[in-house]
Amino acid sequence: MTPAPDRLLAMYAGMLRVRLFEERVRELFAGGRIPGFLHTSVGQEAVAVGVCAALRPDDYVLSTHRGHGHLVAKGGSLRGLMAELYGKANGICHGKGGTMHIADASVGYLGANGVLAAGCVLAPGVGLSIKHRRSGQVVVAFFGDGAANRGPFHEGVNLAALWKLPVIFVCENNRWASTSAHALSTAGGSIAARAAGYGIPGESIDGNDVLAVWDAVTRAAARGRRGDGPSLVEAHTIRWVGHFEGDPQAYRSKEEVAAGRRTDPVARLERLLRDAKVLDDAHAQRVRDGIVAEIDDAVAHAEASPLPEPHEALTDLFASYPWRD
Numbered sequence: 001m002t003p004a005p006d007r008l009l010a011m012y013a014g015m016l017r018v019r020l021f022e023e024r025v026r027e028l029f030a031g032g033r034i035p036g037f038l039h040t041s042v043g044q045e046a047v048a049v050g051v052c053a054a055l056r057p058d059d060y061v062l063s064t065h066r067g068h069g070h071l072v073a074k075g076g077s078l079r080g081l082m083a084e085l086y087g088k089a090n091g092i093c094h095g096k097g098g099t100m101h102i103a104d105a106s107v108g109y110l111g112a113n114g115v116l117a118a119g120c121v122l123a124p125g126v127g128l129s130i131k132h133r134r135s136g137q138v139v140v141a142f143f144g145d146g147a148a149n150r151g152p153f154h155e156g157v158n159l160a161a162l163w164k165l166p167v168i169f170v171c172e173n174n175r176w177a178s179t180s181a182h183a184l185s186t187a188g189g190s191i192a193a194r195a196a197g198y199g200i201p202g203e204s205i206d207g208n209d210v211l212a213v214w215d216a217v218t219r220a221a222a223r224g225r226r227g228d229g230p231s232l233v234e235a236h237t238i239r240w241v242g243h244f245e246g247d248p249q250a251y252r253s254k255e256e257v258a259a260g261r262r263t264d265p266v267a268r269l270e271r272l273l274r275d276a277k278v279l280d281d282a283h284a285q286r287v288r289d290g291i292v293a294e295i296d297d298a299v300a301h302a303e304a305s306p307l308p309e310p311h312e313a314l315t316d317l318f319a320s321y322p323w324r325d
């Protein structure tokens, strides 16, 4: 199955948007403009974009500590996200979520999460709500290869499989869990193969091929919407940058990172589009210029936005319950 040319172009622009956004975030962080501690997803764009391109706008995603790309791909506003990373009052969560606790329910982004594999146990809850409402939606739980070795992954997959919930578990296997190599920390080798233990489909795919990701998630979403239950997709990709910004990466070689860059998912789709005569130099430049202008605007907006007022420190921290007020 191959998407129409306009959808391919949208995937290309989507990946470039994530790439350029994350690269700008890295620069801003290094220059001291963005506070705190953050993880970027440079190199992993095909997973975020391939997954979200296969979803409906009203579908949900549960993200991770490396979640900017997931939010951008799900349709989150660059202005709102950038201002949030700055901790400013105009951010999506009014500056109180930051990189690791941002959420934007308006686009179905139910939250980044600093707790590894937390999305795997939240997803069955979301899936149960979908099932009760018979809304035909699906929910994606993103998690890393390191997170797949935590209990919540197994608990979440078990429950979703038992109750046939419309959940798609998407493992972004970028070969490293912080400083721990996948091969030295993961029994059995394959995370996708763990699906068999729960009686659900598990697929291992090239996560640097946006079309392979889109195809696998399109099928998993159709299965979820039919009421047949969850799927597990293991997308093999590469983190081009440190685990966190400022990571000296003493645990891996420069050659490994250089080899990773040769599998560039953005350049790969660009080549395909150029070969198919769907994209030429002028068009590619227009796409890039448009994205750069949008990022410039998001940075200007974040810089100009105020910090939250001290008296607002406790506002929006707790959900309001309809039966209370």
Ligand SMILES: Cc1ncc(C[n+]2csc(CCOP(=O)(O)OP(=O)(O)O)c2C)c(N)n1
Residues within 6 Å of the ligand: 065, 066, 114, 115, 116, 143, 144, 145, 146, 147, 148, 174, 176, 177, 178, 243
């Ligand atoms: C429950 C829990 N344990 C430990 C950590 C600290 N920690 C943050 S990121 C990370 C590695 C995560 O690796 P992986 O799941 O593969 O995701 P990646 O960082 O590669 O995207 C660890 C151990 C945490 N955030 N949560």
